[in-house]
Amino acid sequence: MGGIIYLDNNATTAVAPEVAEAMAPYLGERYFNPSSMYAPAGAVAGAVKEARAAVAALIGADAEGEIFFTSGATESNNWAIQGAARARPERRRLITTSVEHPAVREVMREMARLGWTVDELPVDRAGRLDVAAFVRALRPDTLLVSIMHANNETGVLFPVAELARIAKETDPGILVHTDATQSVGKLPVDLAGEFRHVDLLSCSGHKLHGPKGIGALFIRRGTPLRPLLLGGHQERGRRGGTENVPHIVGLGAAARLAAAHLGEAAQIAARRDRLEKAVLERIPWVEVNGAGAERLPNTLNLACHCIEGESILAQLDAQGICASSGSACTSGSLDPSHVLKAMHVPFTALHGSVRFSLSRLTTDAEIGRVIDVFPRIVEALRRLSPYWDVAAATPRFDAIGADGPTPA
Amino acid sequence: MAWAYSEKTKQLFMDAVHGKPGTHLGEIENPDGLGEHGSLVCGDALRFTFRVRRDEDDPRRDVITEARYLTFGCTSAIAASEALCTIIEEGGFTPIQALKIRNEDIVEFLEGLPSQKIHCSVMGAEALEAAVFNWAQRRGVDLEREGVTLHAKDEDEGRIVCQCFSVSEPYLRRKIRELNLRTIPEITAAVKAGGACQSCHHAPGGLQDLLDETWGPADGGPAAGAGEGTAEAGAEEPLSMFQLIKRIEGVVEREVRPQLQADGGDLEVVDIKEGPIVYCRLVGACAGCPGASTTLKLMVEQVLKDRVHERTRVIAV
Numbered sequence: 001m002g003g004i005i006y007l008d009n010n011a012t013t014a015v016a017p018e019v020a021e022a023m024a025p026y027l028g029e030r031y032f033n034p035s036s037m038y039a040p041a042g043a044v045a046g047a048v049k050e051a052r053a054a055v056a057a058l059i060g061a062d063a064e065g066e067i068f069f070t071s072g073a074t075e076s077n078n079w080a081i082q083g084a085a086r087a088r089p090e091r092r093r094l095i096t097t098s099v100e101h102p103a104v105r106e107v108m109r110e111m112a113r114l115g116w117t118v119d120e121l122p123v124d125r126a127g128r129l130d131v132a133a134f135v136r137a138l139r140p141d142t143l144l145v146s147i148m149h150a151n152n153e154t155g156v157l158f159p160v161a162e163l164a165r166i167a168k169e170t171d172p173g174i175l176v177h178t179d180a181t182q183s184v185g186k187l188p189v190d191l192a193g194e195f196r197h198v199d200l201l202s203c204s205g206h207k208l209h210g211p212k213g214i215g216a217l218f219i220r221r222g223t224p225l226r227p228l229l230l231g232g233h234q235e236r237g238r239r240g241g242t243e244n245v246p247h248i249v250g251l252g253a254a255a256r257l258a259a260a261h262l263g264e265a266a267q268i269a270a271r272r273d274r275l276e277k278a279v280l281e282r283i284p285w286v287e288v289n290g291a292g293a294e295r296l297p298n299t300l301n302l303a304c305h306c307i308e309g310e311s312i313l314a315q316l317d318a319q320g321i322c323a324s325s326g327s328a329c330t331s332g333s334l335d336p337s338h339v340l341k342a343m344h345v346p347f348t349a350l351h352g353s354v355r356f357s358l359s360r361l362t363t364d365a366e367i368g369r370v371i372d373v374f375p376r377i378v379e380a381l382r383r384l385s386p387y388w389d390v391a392a393a394t395p396r397f398d399a400i401g402a403d404g405p406t407p408a
Numbered sequence: 409m410a411w412a413y414s415e416k417t418k419q420l421f422m423d424a425v426h427g428k429p430g431t432h433l434g435e436i437e438n439p440d441g442l443g444e445h446g447s448l449v450c451g452d453a454l455r456f457t458f459r460v461r462r463d464e465d466d467p468r469r470d471v472i473t474e475a476r477y478l479t480f481g482c483t484s485a486i487a488a489s490e491a492l493c494t495i496i497e498e499g500g501f502t503p504i505q506a507l508k509i510r511n512e513d514i515v516e517f518l519e520g521l522p523s524q525k526i527h528c529s530v531m532g533a534e535a536l537e538a539a540v541f542n543w544a545q546r547r548g549v550d551l552e553r554e555g556v557t558l559h560a561k562d563e564d565e566g567r568i569v570c571q572c573f574s575v576s577e578p579y580l581r582r583k584i585r586e587l588n589l590r591t592i593p594e595i596t597a598a599v600k601a602g603g604a605c606q607s608c609h610h611a612p613g614g615l616q617d618l619l620d621e622t623w624g625p626a627d628g629g630p631a632a633g634a635g636e637g638t639a640e641a642g643a644e645e646p647l648s649m650f651q652l653i654k655r656i657e658g659v660v661e662r663e664v665r666p667q668l669q670a671d672g673g674d675l676e677v678v679d680i681k682e683g684p685i686v687y688c689r690l691v692g693a694c695a696g697c698p699g700a701s702t703t704l705k706l707m708v709e710q711v712l713k714d715r716v717h718e719r720t721r722v723i724a725v
Contacts, residue, residue: 131725135679135687162725169723170685308451310482314418315425327451327482334571335604336451350478351451380425384433384486386455386478387448399455400448 005321005366010152010357016209022253026246051252058188058255061218068217069394070236074103075182076202076217079228080177081107084144087224091143097121098342126292127156144175150182153339155299164197175199185258199223210254214247220371264360269297271367276300278371283378284393298358303349306387306395312354315377325354414519419486432493434476443538444529447583450573452481456535466546485528492532503540522595572604584622653680659715678725687725
């Protein structure tokens with residue numbers, strides 16, 4: 001894929017060559033079912049065990065009994081929420097946030113349709129939660145708290161470790177789940193340390209240079225959770241289905257690599273910060289969504305006033321730059337990002353978001369190229385916009401109306 | 409999601425953004441016709457202007473010579489604007505003839521649009537109509553006498569059905585007929601209505617009702633609304649909780665805060681729940697103190713256990 005600049009690593013990451021290499025034998029001669037009795041199958045079971053240990057080591061879990069392989073974070077999230085509800089039918093309340101990934105949000109909405117009460121916590125303009133609102137939401141019949149660690153769109157981090165402690169000190173019977181799909185592999189996550197109050201944690205392979213279609217659910221020992229997929233003794237009887245051995249091995253290799261590269265977060269953050277600074281200096285009427293909150297080191301979500309995100313992406317694409325947007329036009333729906341709406345991003349910029357998400361493979365030269373290209377794209381699109389005054393380099397307040405924003 | 413745009417659409421978009429000669433980006437000063445459609449809130453909007461070669465004897469024979477647009481929107485919205493201007497200029501139409509351009513013509517010019525993007529072409533046709541209406545006013549042409557029915561006028565005043573995209577009932581009724589829309593997803597694809605919160609789908613007087621009134625009721629009743637759980641009031645006993653809170657507050661005021669304030673700190677009570685559980689945080693000089701949580705547990709919790717209730721728990725937030 002020579003020539004492209006890939007800055008969409010919150011969507012998916014490049015499969016590391018080491019990962020592909022580790023997987024290859026299990027797509028070839030090592031095809032045995034790890035549950036079978038003969039020696040070659042035993043060797044395959046050993047590879048699954050090693051992979052489990054690698055994932056456990058990355059997040060501070062106990063390999064034998066706390067790491068369960070799934071088809072990805074979507075399944076992990078479904079399992080955590082639905083499995084908890086089935087295990088504790090007497091508890092009827094769920095707590096979540098207004099900015100979760102659809103893999104949590106849609107499950108929560110379904111639970112509400114089925115009769116559970118769901119408290120969706122709001123966020124402020126920077127994407128932060130109000131701890132007092134979280135405390136208010138804790139009730140005697142609260143079943144589960146599901147709050148993401150890092151937001152996929154803005155990179156904003158929630159204080160999950162602290163919220164988990166507050167929930168557990170209030171009532172040890174409340175289960176705490178976190179969707180850590182975006183943070184595992186980018187930041188240290190220690191379930192034996194800071195995250196010791198978290199019961200359930202979802203993660204995914206393809207966000208950390210592993211393959212797609214594989215993930216894991218951490219289930220703390222002793223956590224009441226019914227299975228979601230019935231039909232086999234695999235994964236200690238909690239997740240039926242013959243193990244997806246090549247992908248499990250790939251996830252293990254990716255987890256080992258991620259652990260080895262965790263120290264590079266500061267370099268990634270420095271590149272992101274360079275891009276952020278340059279954009280803010282060169283382009284008027286651009287804001288950073290999530291500015292003021294703690295964020296992932298790799299994510300930069302920009303709100304460009306008076307232009308539309310999909311056309312920005314199309315122009316970036318024409319320059320070989322891959323990014324994404326929360327614009328309505330980039331999704332199947334007509335509604336812009338629920339995350340940005342929950343943050344009350346002004347309507348003049350709600351449709352003009354662009355997300356750049358870096359990886360450890362992103363180079364200084366690539367960032368330099370984006371700094372060169374991006375301001376010109378914004379300028380060109382603003383020339384087309386009926387809401388932009390080219391001469392004054394500001395929005396056309398007469399066209400926008402009295403509800404328009406004030407300069408940032 | 410990568411949209412399956414035609415080559416033509418992509419090319420028009422790229423040409424427009426790069427200001428290639430022959431493209432129609434811009435705004436005509438003192439135009440003969442000006443029309444707008446969409447809004448910044450909706451996610452796309454078009455400002456359309458045209459100039460005519462005036463016929464001295466009969467303004468009805470004015471011919472559009474130049475058309476320009478400013479568009480806020482996605483790839484297909486910009487390409488559709490470009491298409492509209494090209495069709496008009498190439499056609500040598502009078503404004504009244506130009507009204508015959510339908511959104512289907514724009515889609516055809518673009519060699520197709522994804523169904524979710526059809527509204528981008530509708531936007532162009534609507535802006536054109538508004539511009540022709542504007543021209544007629546300027547030139548003193550009575551469009552109704554020319555056999556043209558204009559919709560924009562009364563539709564502005566109609567009841568809003570889709571609040572998210574400000575789509576009115578008269579407009580929807582007209583579009584349902586004109587575009588032969590038979591289902592809610594078709595309405596949404598064509599004019600965006602109902603595409604966001606969806607609360608107008610099955611509301612009284614909502615999209616389904618409009619469809620039923622236009623085409624007759626479909627088989628089966630409307631789908632049951634998806635009720636979402638709402639928080640009900642807590643079942644605490646107000647009296648005892650009230651007394652408890654009064655006592656906790658009293659002790660905090662008299663015995664806890666003075667001690668902390670003496671050290672330049674303070675205590676903020678965030679919430680009190682049955683248990684009782686007191687959620688609080690140390691502020692001021694105590695906030696960053698490494699012993700903060702110990703202070704809360706040992707000092708604050710102990711005082712409250714002694715003075716209020718032996719089962720009092722303090723949780724730092």
